[in-house]
Amino acid sequence: MKELLERLKEEVLVCDGATGTMLIENGMPEGVCPEEWAIKNRLVLSKLHKAYVGAGADMITSNTFGANAIKLRRFNLQKQAVDINKRAVEIAKDAAGGKAYVLGDVGPTGEYLKPAGDLESDEMLEVFIEQIKALESAGVDAIIIETMSDAEELKRAIMAAKESTGLPLIASMTFQKTGEKGFRTTSGVTIPQFVDESLLAGCDVIGTNCSLTISDMVDVVSGMRNLGTAFLLAQPNAGMPKLVGERTVYEQSADEFKESVPALIKAGANIIGGCCGTTPEHTRAIKTTI
Numbered sequence: 206m207k208e209l210l211e212r213l214k215e216e217v218l219v220c221d222g223a224t225g226t227m228l229i230e231n232g233m234p235e236g237v238c239p240e241e242w243a244i245k246n247r248l249v250l251s252k253l254h255k256a257y258v259g260a261g262a263d264m265i266t267s268n269t270f271g272a273n274a275i276k277l278r279r280f281n282l283q284k285q286a287v288d289i290n291k292r293a294v295e296i297a298k299d300a301a302g303g304k305a306y307v308l309g310d311v312g313p314t315g316e317y318l319k320p321a322g323d324l325e326s327d328e329m330l331e332v333f334i335e336q337i338k339a340l341e342s343a344g345v346d347a348i349i350i351e352t353m354s355d356a357e358e359l360k361r362a363i364m365a366a367k368e369s370t371g372l373p374l375i376a377s378m379t380f381q382k383t384g385e386k387g388f389r390t391t392s393g394v395t396i397p398q399f400v401d402e403s404l405l406a407g408c409d410v411i412g413t414n415c416s417l418t419i420s421d422m423v424d425v426v427s428g429m430r431n432l433g434t435a436f437l438l439a440q441p442n443a444g445m446p447k448l449v450g451e452r453t454v455y456e457q458s459a460d461e462f463k464e465s466v467p468a469l470i471k472a473g474a475n476i477i478g479g480c481c482g483t484t485p486e487h488t489r490a491i492k493t494t495i
C-alpha cells in the first residue's frame with residue numbers, strides 16, 4: 206500500500222466508525238474491559254473490522270483505546286498492557302488483509318496530572334511510550350491519539366509518540382460547542398491552541414473526534430483549516446446521544462449523516478470517519494459521497 210501521507214496529498218480517505226458502541230451492540234456486557242473482552246471474543250471484533258473494510262474504510266483503528274496501563278489498572282490488567290495492544294493489532298491487521306491501513310489507537314488515561322490529579326508527569330509519559338512501542342512493534346501503519354481533552358495529557362502522548370516511533374502521527378481532540386465562546390474541550394482548550402501546539406510538536410494529521418455531530422464538525426474543521434496547513438481528520442458522532450432507559454443511543458442514520466459529508470470535504474477534511482454511534486453503514490455513506 207502506498208504510504209498514507211502520500212495518498213492524503215491526492216485524495217480524501219475514509220476511516221472506520223465506532224468500535225465501543227458496536228461491541229456493545231454485539232454482546233459486550235457493561236462494566237468489562239472492552240479491550241480484554243474483544244481479545245477473548247476475537248471473532249466479534251474481527252467481524253466488525255472486516256465490516257468496516259467491506260464498507261470502504263481505507264483505514265481501521267486497533268481496539269486499543271483504553272489499553273494504556275493507567276486505564277487498565279481499573280481492571281487489574283496493567284501488567285498485560287503490551288500483550289493486549291499486540292493482540293488487538295494482530296486482529297486488526299488480519300482483518301484488514303492488506304486492504305486497509307491499521308491505525309494504532311491511543312486514548313486518554315482517564316486520570317489527571319498533579320496537581321489536579323494524582324498522576325506524575327513521568328508516569329503518564331512512560332505509560333504512553335509503553336503502549337505506542339507495543340503498537341509499533343505489532344505493525345501498525347500510523348498512531349492516532351484521540352478523544353483527548355486535556356492539553357497536558359495530549360502533550361505527553363505526542364511526546365511519547367515522537368520519542369518512540371517515526372510512524373505518521375495523528376492527534377485528535379474532542380471539542381464541545383460552548384455558545385459564544387466557540388468550541389472548546391472540556392478542559393478549556395481552544396481550536397487555535399490545539400492547532401498551534403500539535404503542529405509545533407510535529408503531528409502529521411490533526412483533527413477532531415467525538416462529542417459533536419457532523420454538521421457542527423464542519424465549523425471545527427474550517428476553523429482548523431484557516432489556521433494551518435496540516436492534513437485534517439474528522440470523526441463525528443452519529444448525532445447527539447439520547448438516554449433510552451439506561452442505554453445511551455445515537456440515532457442519526459447513515460442517510461442523514463451523509464448530507465453533511467460534502468460540506469466537511471469542502472471545509473478541508475482529508476480523513477473522514479465516525480465516532481460514537483456510527484456503523485459500517487455510515488462508513489459506506491462517506492465512501493459513496495467521496
Ligand SMILES: [Zn+2]
Pocket residue numbers: 414415416442480481
Ligand atoms: Zn466517540
